[in-house]
Amino acid sequence: MSKNVDIKRAKILEVAKRRFAHFGMAKTTMAEIAKDLAFSKALLYYYFPDKHSLYKAVMEYVVNEMINKVDAYVGKASSVENAIMFAIDSRMETMRENYNLFEYSSSLFLQNPREMGKNLEPFFGRVRDQFCRILEVGVKNDEIRVDDIGETAELILFSLMGMRTGILSKDLNDCLFPTPEEFELILAKQKKMVRIFLRGLRA
Template sequence: MDNHDKKRTLIIEAATKRFAHFGISKTTMTEIAKDLSLSKALLYYYFPDKISLYAAVLENIAKKMFHKIDQGLVDIDNCEDAILYIIDMRLAFAMKYYNLFDQTIIGNSMEIPQELSRVIQLVSEREIKTIASVFNKANQCQELHVENTIYIAEIFLNAMIGMRFCVLKDKKAMFIPTKDEFDEISKMQKKLAVIFLNGLRNQEKS
């Protein structure tokens, strides 16, 4: 890692701490620069605005989450246990970094900045790939026989995302669940996973 990358990583880590503790709206670029003893000019050299830094923070957290998920999945042979593990990890990271979910920025899907849209798309693609890898492993173990694992993984992920809108108390004004709602959504997603996988197994028998 060269000096440029090291500096960028340090900025992202410092911003993560600030955003996670105070939230993005209550954190300024000046405070982040001060934490690192950097000039604002140098900070803006790496990140032209707070949104671009915020997007980098979310992307970095997503990478950490998927790395942890990948490590855990290595020792899980059962398809159902693997999917439930993924759901548990998604909830754990959502709770750990809850203050990073800023309603004013990502609360309206029609107004999400381009940088954040890119990260959201990357996360979605990565989730589909991870779920598909679970189905591929189940195929190899003859636990399942899923022909198009990417397509089936996409259907399952979309169904899990849909659970959010069933739980949100204020569906018009809110996009980001409360902590209690996150927990409720996770429980519903686990039930969905069991039903979904049983459906795949029964489909093979018919």
């Protein structure tokens, strides 16, 4: 892929991300995205054959931004706890900034959990790998002792996900995504759980 193609693709993803985050998937059209870009619809469809393929690419783009941001911090974090807290803060900030984007994912999951599960699995894998890297730094610095880093990273992530679901005040058959008001409560509980979790791993 040429550098020029990379630049155009990145520009499409950035503009589409703003559209999806502000208006949501359902209220955004490919024609509006093309107009924002000053592209022809034909050029936009050259890169992405339909809105769903563009949406999936935007999700990947957003997750990559978050992972890169956390990776940059982990290298200079003063402790494994600070690194994990930063990762949790960054995840919550990303979801808040892209509320409509992630809310649509949750509604799709309810409609077709198997298909969405396949789409979301690579994202979960990347976040799990990042938590593995964070735990490895903690072990290397003799802050914590971990028998199985991969399993421990998954346990932390499953605990964070389960806590989010458990705190939601709405009917879970309706939506698995928190309201903007629930973000702070979820974040506070997640941080408390991580502190308790890390206490058990202290060297």
